[in-house]
Structures are given as structure tokens and as C-alpha cells.
Amino acid sequence: RSEARFETQLLEDLHWFGLNWDEGPDKGGPFAPYRQSERHEIYTKYATQLIDQEHAYHCFCSAEQLEAERQEDLKAGRQPKYSGRCRKLLRVEAARRITAGESASIRLKIKPSAFTWHDLVHGPTTISSEVIGDPILVRSDGHPAYNYAVVIDDHLMEITHVIRGDDHISNTPRQLALYQAFGWEPPQFAHLSTILGPDRTRLSKRHGATSLAEFRARHILPAALRNYLLLLGWSHPDGKTEKLSQQEMTAMFSLDRVNKSPASFDMAKLEWLNWEYLASGGLDHEGRLNVFREGFIAYLTSNHYLETGEVEKVAGLIDAMVDIHLDSKGRTRDEDLARLVFDYNAQAVAQAGETRDVAEGEIPRAVLKAFIIKISGEDSLTYEKFRQAAKSVQQETGKKGRDLFHPLRVAVTGAVSGPELEKLIPIFEEGARLSLARPIKSTAQRLREFSAAAGL
RNA sequence: GGCGCUAUCGUCUAGGGGUUAGGACGUCAGAUUCUCAAUCUGAAAACCCGGGUUCGAUUCCCGGUAGCGCUACCA
Numbered sequence: 001r002s003e004a005r006f007e008t009q010l011l012e013d014l015h016w017f018g019l020n021w022d023e024g025p026d027k028g029g030p031f032a033p034y035r036q037s038e039r040h041e042i043y044t045k046y047a048t049q050l051i052d053q054e055h056a057y058h059c060f061c062s063a064e065q066l067e068a069e070r071q072e073d074l075k076a077g078r079q080p081k082y083s084g085r086c087r088k089l090l091r092v093e094a095a096r097r098i099t100a101g102e103s104a105s106i107r108l109k110i111k112p113s114a115f116t117w118h119d120l121v122h123g124p125t126t127i128s129s130e131v132i133g134d135p136i137l138v139r140s141d142g143h144p145a146y147n148y149a150v151v152i153d154d155h156l157m158e159i160t161h162v163i164r165g166d167d168h169i170s171n172t173p174r175q176l177a178l179y180q181a182f183g184w185e186p187p188q189f190a191h192l193s194t195i196l197g198p199d200r201t202r203l204s205k206r207h208g209a210t211s212l213a214e215f216r217a218r219h220i221l222p223a224a225l226r227n228y229l230l231l232l233g234w235s236h237p238d239g240k241t242e243k244l245s246q247q248e249m250t251a252m253f254s255l256d257r258v259n260k261s262p263a264s265f266d267m268a269k270l271e272w273l274n275w276e277y278l279a280s281g282g283l284d285h286e287g288r289l290n291v292f293r294e295g296f297i298a299y300l301t302s303n304h305y306l307e308t309g310e311v312e313k314v315a316g317l318i319d320a321m322v323d324i325h326l327d328s329k330g331r332t333r334d335e336d337l338a339r340l341v342f343d344y345n346a347q348a349v350a351q352a353g354e355t356r357d358v359a360e361g362e363i364p365r366a367v368l369k370a371f372i373i374k375i376s377g378e379d380s381l382t383y384e385k386f387r388q389a390a391k392s393v394q395q396e397t398g399k400k401g402r403d404l405f406h407p408l409r410v411a412v413t414g415a416v417s418g419p420e421l422e423k424l425i426p427i428f429e430e431g432a433r434l435s436l437a438r439p440i441k442s443t444a445q446r447l448r449e450f451s452a453a454a455g456l
Numbered sequence: 457g458g459c460g461c462u463a464u465c466g467u468c469u470a471g472g473g474g475u476u477a478g479g480a481c482g483u484c485a486g487a488u489u490c491u492c493a494a495u496c497u498g499a500a501a502a503c504c505c506g507g508g509u510u511c512g513a514u515u516c517c518c519g520g521u522a523g524c525g526c527u528a529c530c531a
Contacts, residue, residue, distance in 0.1 A: 145529070146530070260462065266481065406491070
């Protein structure tokens with residue numbers, strides 16, 4: 001790639017993903033240089049050789065001319081391909097025009113024949129030369145074309161297997177033709193099916209996560225992503241195993257179990273796998289917290305729940321909240337968690353449709369009244385004490401289970417559902433003890449406010 | 457338009473001339489829980505269509521259809 005920062009990013013993403021290489025632009029190696037831009041002379045040298053051997057020739061056709069011919073072919077219902085006009089040019093004539101300052105591209109002569117190779121996933125594959133025009137090897141600006149550069153590089157770097165997307169199937173004959181022209185042994189080819197989006201069109205930016213950096217930002221673990229991608233087109237010989245360790249993957253994988261049909265990307269399954277890895281992928285509790293902590297802190301500060309300076313102070317609280325997120329396998333979202341802890345509005349709770357009946361219903365009111373008396377003196381509540389108070393309210397009122405806890409949940413959290421109160425109450429209590437720019441209300445405080453709002 | 461690739465539950469897939477067509481995600485139901493999740497148990501859910509070959513095709517062959525790709529002085 002042209003810009004250094006793109007290269008750095010690319011390399012870094014690949015490393016994050018867990019892909020390692022023995023040689024490359026960042027490590028050097030026996031076949032350096034590894035950047036296309038630094039291999040110019042090599043490409044030029046081989047192109048000259050090809051011209052000398054009359055396998056290639058200079059082409060002076062203009063882009064407009066080419067485009068016009070293409071349109072003509074299209075209109076006539078023919079496969080559009082280069083006519084081969086400049087093939088007939090005498091070499092001396094071509095040389096004269098170049099010295100005269102005309103720019104020319106270099107094209108390979110395609111001989112009429114069929115190109116056949118044994119594709120490692122598709123099996124025997126044949127493409128007739130009739131559908132391919134003489135491909136450009138070197139563009140008129142001197143840059144090598146993809147189909148040319150890869151052949152030179154792959155051969156010189158002693159590549160044995162070319163494993164790539166099946167959108168390259170139609171490039172393969174052009175490359176094979178080049179190997180033939182050079183008299184080089186071609187590598188083995190394996191063409192993998194395309195990954196499609198959920199709508200079965202080719203995966204692209206608008207489908208969301210398509211770059212490694214994006215998966216990383218979404219907290220996808222590299223190991224989970226590797227495993228998921230492996231499953232897109234390959235299956236374990238037993239037909240059942242889906243979770244594989246790195247060692248199993250490398251040991252079990254073989255190209256002959258790769259299937260040919262295009263697969264559509266299923267984020268839900270990736271997420272499931274990711275949680276499997278999060279739960280049992282060798283990460284300890286601290287490691288799991290680490291995956292989400294940073295993102296959660298960023299959410300809290302950017303939405304002004306916390307000031308940047310306060311983060312240190314509330315570290316324990318944050319971990320407790322991230323823990324809830326973890327416990328529910330991510331179903332408790334950042335925004336819900338933040339709202340639950342930081343935004344409590346008794347007035348709204350007493351009036352909102354879903355929660356109003358708690359403020360108005362006879363049974364909930366009785367339960368809450370009794371409960372508030374029990375804990376009103378408690379400055380620092382523990383879940384234990386909360387539980388005890390609930391128990392004695394149960395004895396007094398005879399209400400239990402849902403009748404007892406639903407009003408408490410609503411009055412305390414302001415929501416009809418959410419994480420266990422056992423997890424939430426310690427957060428409220430600890431939060432209330434800290435003095436924050438945006439204070440967290442204690443359980444007792446919440447109940448007092450609710451009591452006032454509901455006129456208990 | 458031409459050429460090519462592909463076709464099993466909604467999705468990823470296993471399988472293969474005779475099977476109750478297997479697994480996983482998701483979905484739904486039940487259990488559990490103060491609730492929602494999580495968890496556990498269970499259920500529904502598929503061989504693209506037409507012809508041929510065959511005693512028998514979802515499986516093999518041909519055709520169609522659909523999806524995707526290529527059709528560049530992009531990679």
C-alpha cells in the first residue's frame with residue numbers, strides 16, 4: 001500500500017488476529033524487498049525478457065479506443081476482449097515510437113489453448129483462452145499490473161500454494177499463461193468461496209464489521225474470530241465439533257474439507273462463539289473484565305455519567321458493572337447499566353406506563369410502605385440487610401415472590417426488569433458513598449424519593 | 457450481453473444411491489429466577505425446479521432457475 005500508516009495498520013491488525021509470518025516487510029527475509037514499490041526493477045527486468053522472447057509486446061492503444069471497442073463487443077453480445085491490434089506491430093516500429101516519447105503498456109500474448117489446473121478446492125478446472133484478451137502486464141505509467149506482479153513475486157519467493165478468494169478464478173488462466181511464458185512451474189491453486197453478507201450480497205462496508213479493527217472494537221476475541229472464520233466453509237471430520245483450540249485447528253485443517261459454496265456471515269453466531277471463548281477460552285476473571293472495561297469507561301465518560309478524573313475513584317464500581325455485563329453474556333447493554341445506576345427519577349417511575357401500577361396498586365404500596373419503615377434508618381445497606389428486611393415484610397404482609405420483589409425492584413431501580421438486585425444494591429450503596437459530580441443514589445434514597453412521588 | 461462459480465433447516469454446515477437426513481447459531485416452548493437475561497430441558501425447521509440413469513434418487517448425469525463473481529492500463 002502506498003501510505004505508511006496503512007501498512008502499519010494492516011500489519012498490526014494481522015498480528016492482533018494471530019496471523020504470523022516468517023518473512024515480510026516488517027521482518028525482512030531471504031526474498032526481500034517485500035514491498036511492491038521496491039521491486040520495480042525486478043518487474044521491469046522480467047518484462048523486458050518477455051518482450052525479447054516475443055511473449056509480450058508494447059501496446060499503444062488509448063484508453064478511449066479500448067473502451068469504445070469494449071462497448072462494441074458488448075453491444076454485439078460478444079465477450080469483450082482486447083483485439084490484439086498492437087500484437088502485429090513490428091518490434092523496431094514499437095521501439096521507434098517509444099523513443100519518440102509515446103507511452104505504451106506491455107501486454108502478454110495469449111496463445112489459443114485451454115488453461116487447466118487442479119484446484120485444491122474446486123477440483124479440475126478448465127478455462128478456454130478464447131475468453132481472455134492479452135492482459136496488461138505493465139501499465140503505460142510503468143506500474144506493474146496485479147496479475148503480473150503476483151506471478152513474478154510468487155515465483156521468486158518460492159510460493160507453493162496460492163489460496164485466495166474464488167473471485168480470482170478468472171485471473172488464474174492469465175497467471176498460468178505467464179508461468180508458461182516464463183517456463184516456470186506454477187504453484188498449487190485453491191480458491192475459497194466468497195463471504196456474503198446476511199442479505200446474500202458480497203460482504204462490504206455497509207454490512208458493518210468487515211475489517212479486523214472493527215471486530216476488535218466490538219470486543220471480538222481473535223481466537224473466536226479465527227474459529228468462526230474457519231467454520232465458514234470448513235467442517236470438522238466428525239461433522240459436529242465446532243469449537244477448536246488453536247492446536248486442533250492447525251492439526252485438523254485440510255483443504256479437501258473446504259466447501260465450495262458461498263457462505264453468509266452470521267454475526268449472531270460469531271457473538272455466541274465469542275462468549276464461549278470469553279467464558280472458557282483461558283481468560284481469568286480479570287482478563288474478562290479487561291475486555292470490556294475500557295469500552296465501558298469510554299461510554300460513561302463520553303456520555304457524561306462520569307468525569308474523566310473520577311474514573312480512578314470508581315474503579316470498583318465499574319468492575320462491578322462490567323461484571324453484570326459479563327454475567328448476562330453481554331445482554332445487559334452499557335446504556336441500560338448506566339441508566340440503572342446513574343439515572344433515577346422517582347417522579348418518572350411513579351408515572352410511566354410500565355411502572356405506574358407499583359405506585360398506584362394497593363398491594364405494592366403496602367409492601368413498599370412496610371419495607372421503607374424497615375430500612376429507613378439504614379445509611380449503608382447490604383444485600384443481606386435488604387434481604388432480611390424483605391423477609392420481615394413478607395411475614396407482615398403475607399406477600400412473597402413476585403408480589404414482594406416486583407414493587408421493590410421497580411421502586412429501587414425504576415425498571416420492571418434488569419440485573420439481579422443482589423448485584424445492583426451494592427453498586428448503589430458504594431456509589432452513594434462516593435461524592436461524584438453526578439451522584440449515585442443509595443437504595444434508601446431511592447425509596448424515599450419514590451415514597452414522596454407516589455404519596456405513600 | 458458473454459464467461460465462470462455455487463445450490464441440504466432462516467443462517468453455518470455433516471452426510472450420501474435405500475438414513476427417523478446429523479450437529480451448531482438463531483427462533484419457539486417448558487423448568488429455574490423477584491424480573492429480563494444467563495443456565496438447563498425440549499420442539500418446530502431443509503435436500504431449488506424439470507428431465508434422465510437406476511428396482512430405487514436429496515445424492516450420479518443433463519437442462520432450467522436463482523444467487524454470486526469475473527468481464528479494467530483495480531487488486
